[in-house]
Amino acid sequence: MEALTGHRAPGAPLPVLVLTGYLGAGKTTLLNHLLNRAPGLRIAAIVNDFGEIDVDAASVAGRVDSLVSLANGCVCCEVDVSELGEALDRLADPGLGLDLAVIEASGLAEPATLSRMVHDVPREVARHAGLIQVVDAEGLEETMARHPRLAAHLAEADLVVVNKCDLVSRDRFAALRDRVRDHAPHVAVLPAVRAAVPAELLLGVEPHRPAGGDKPHDHAHDHLHDGYRAVTVTPAGPLHPRRFLAAVSPPPTGAYRVKGTVTLGTADGPRRYEVAMVGRRLEIRAGGEGAEGLVVIGVDLDDEVAHFLDAAVLGGAETVDDEALLGLYPYLVGDPDSSDVEEWIYDEQRSMPVTGAAAMLSDPEDPEAFDPAFTP
Numbered sequence: 001m002e003a004l005t006g007h008r009a010p011g012a013p014l015p016v017l018v019l020t021g022y023l024g025a026g027k028t029t030l031l032n033h034l035l036n037r038a039p040g041l042r043i044a045a046i047v048n049d050f051g052e053i054d055v056d057a058a059s060v061a062g063r064v065d066s067l068v069s070l071a072n073g074c075v076c077c078e079v080d081v082s083e084l085g086e087a088l089d090r091l092a093d094p095g096l097g098l099d100l101a102v103i104e105a106s107g108l109a110e111p112a113t114l115s116r117m118v119h120d121v122p123r124e125v126a127r128h129a130g131l132i133q134v135v136d137a138e139g140l141e142e143t144m145a146r147h148p149r150l151a152a153h154l155a156e157a158d159l160v161v162v163n164k165c166d167l168v169s170r171d172r173f174a175a176l177r178d179r180v181r182d183h184a185p186h187v188a189v190l191p192a193v194r195a196a197v198p199a200e201l202l203l204g205v206e207p208h209r210p211a212g213g214d215k216p217h218d219h220a221h222d223h224l225h226d227g228y229r230a231v232t233v234t235p236a237g238p239l240h241p242r243r244f245l246a247a248v249s250p251p252p253t254g255a256y257r258v259k260g261t262v263t264l265g266t267a268d269g270p271r272r273y274e275v276a277m278v279g280r281r282l283e284i285r286a287g288g289e290g291a292e293g294l295v296v297i298g299v300d301l302d303d304e305v306a307h308f309l310d311a312a313v314l315g316g317a318e319t320v321d322d323e324a325l326l327g328l329y330p331y332l333v334g335d336p337d338s339s340d341v342e343e344w345i346y347d348e349q350r351s352m353p354v355t356g357a358a359a360m361l362s363d364p365e366d367p368e369a370f371d372p373a374f375t376p
Contacts, residue, residue, distance in 0.1 A: 007041065008099040013127040014092040017202060018114045020105040020153060021134030022143055026163035030134055030195035031104050038199045044091045044101040046084070084117050092125045100129070100203065110149075111156050123333060130202065130256070130278045133157035134195065137164045140176055154183040158279025159201075159256050159299075165191040187279070188256040188299040190228065198228055204257040204278075204297055206230040227300040234293040235309045238263040238270040241324045243312035248275075248282060252305045255298040261288035262309075264328075265320040273328075284331045 008014065021027035035043055084103070091101050105114055111131055118128045133153055136143065140162070144150050154160060160180050165173055177189045190197060200207055207228055241264050251258060258277040263270045274288040296305055314320070 010094070013124055014088065014098060015100050015129035016088060016118050016121075016126050017100065017102045017129050018105060018111060018118065018131045019102055019134070020111045020114070020131065020157075021161075022136075022147060022150065024139070025134040025136045025143075026161075026192075026195035027104060027132075027134040030132070030161065030163075030192075030197055031102055033194075033196055034102065034199055034202060038100075038203070041099040041199075041203070042097055044096075044098050046087055046091075046101060046103045084114075085121050088118070088121050088126045101126070111153050115156065127283075128278065128281060129204075130158045131156055132159050132161060132202070134161045134163055135176075135180070137162050137168045137173065137176060137191075140179065151183045154180055154187070157184060157187055158281070159188045159190060160184065161190050161192050161195065161197055163192045163195050166193045186250045186253045186255070188254045190299045201228050201256065201297065201299075204259065206295065206297065228298075229301055230295050230297045231301050231303075231305045232293055232295055233260075233306055233309055235262060235313055237313050238265045239309060239312040240265055240314055240318070240320060241328055244309070245327050247309050247312050248277060250280060251277060252296060252298070252301065252308050254300045254302075255296050255305070257297045258294055260294035261290060261292060262294065263292060264325075265314045265318075266325055267320055267322045282331045283333050284328055285333050 019027050019031055031045060031047075035045060088101060091098055103114060103118075105111060111133065115128060115131055118126060133156075135150075135154075162173060162176055162180070168176070173191050180189050181187065190201070198207065199205075207230060239262055244262065244264060248258070255277075256279065258275060261272055261274055263272050265271075271286065272288040274285040275294060276283045276285075294309075296308075298305075
């Protein structure tokens with residue numbers, strides 16, 4: 001199985017995180033934390049206002065147009081919403097050597113709109129790496145009453161960070177998590193203090209544990225992140241395509257990222273596929289190397305997650321019909337020059353191929369055209 005790291009492979013699209021939250025929730029603090037704590041990565045921050053990004057003036061190496069180089073190898077880009085696509089195209093330049101771009105959504109647009117804009121960027125340039133919604137533990141109910149749109153924002157999120165959990169009890173956090181899941185039943189919900197979210201979680205890297213299993217607790221709130229874990233899922237055999245899609249739509253409760261390789265049954269025999277999933281955004285690519293299995297990274301994952309694909313395993317004498325792969329087509333990505341219809345599907349109304357991530361978003365002209373939980 002391919003190792004999960006935060007570094008961008010040569011020639012790979014630039015991963016883009018969308019960071020959202022109402023004023024005072026702590027999203028800018030989270031961004032600052034990520035910029036300062038990401039392990040050896042080069043990160044671009046796309047913002048409206050440099051004033052909110054806590055960068056000491058002495059650490060700014062220089063400014064070219066709207067691009068600021070920071071001492072830690074990161075860059076900061078100030079754009080408005082109409083320039084977002086151009087900014088991502090520029091930041092994806094291999095010459096910059098960036099590993100990640102983070103869009104801090106304050107003043108830019110609705111989260112769903114930002115996600116669509118990221119998906120509108122050519123797939124070889126950028127890929128959606130997650131939508132993070134930050135909420136205030138003390139003020140969540142008041143914010144929802146004042147801003148009813150927050151319910152829709154929660155439903156769009158791949159990860160909800162409940163910040164300022166040092167100000168509420170454990171029981172209160174449990175109630176807040178239930179409140180969030182009223183609108184997003186399967187979303188990963190992470191408690192945080194001072195928006196200190198593990199960079200590895202945002203980057204899809206497996207959590208590191210000290211040898212011997214002992215975890216030092218230097219701060220009273222260290223336990224907040226104990227629920228962040230990775231679970232390896234190794235199917236007992238090839239999977240039926242329809243039942244595989246049923247298993248991942250929706251993903252296991254608390255899962256934030258799923259990545260690895262599985263073998264699916266076809267009418268012509270077993271075939272390997274790479275799987276990449278953030279929240280409900282699924283992409284599948286024909287092929288794949290390394291060991292069989294998926295790594296599920298999330299918050300408070302149940303041990304049963306290791307068996308969530310069991311029902312999809314083909315029986316000993318079970319066969320797969322010719323149409324079983326049709327349900328995969330909306331989620332397949334691949335070489336745009338490929339002539340294999342199983343690897344690349346075109347939409348006649350678009351100049352770009354339809355990927356799974358794009359297909360799982362609503363069509364702005366027909367919001368009911370796509371069902372995010374679609375399975376055949």
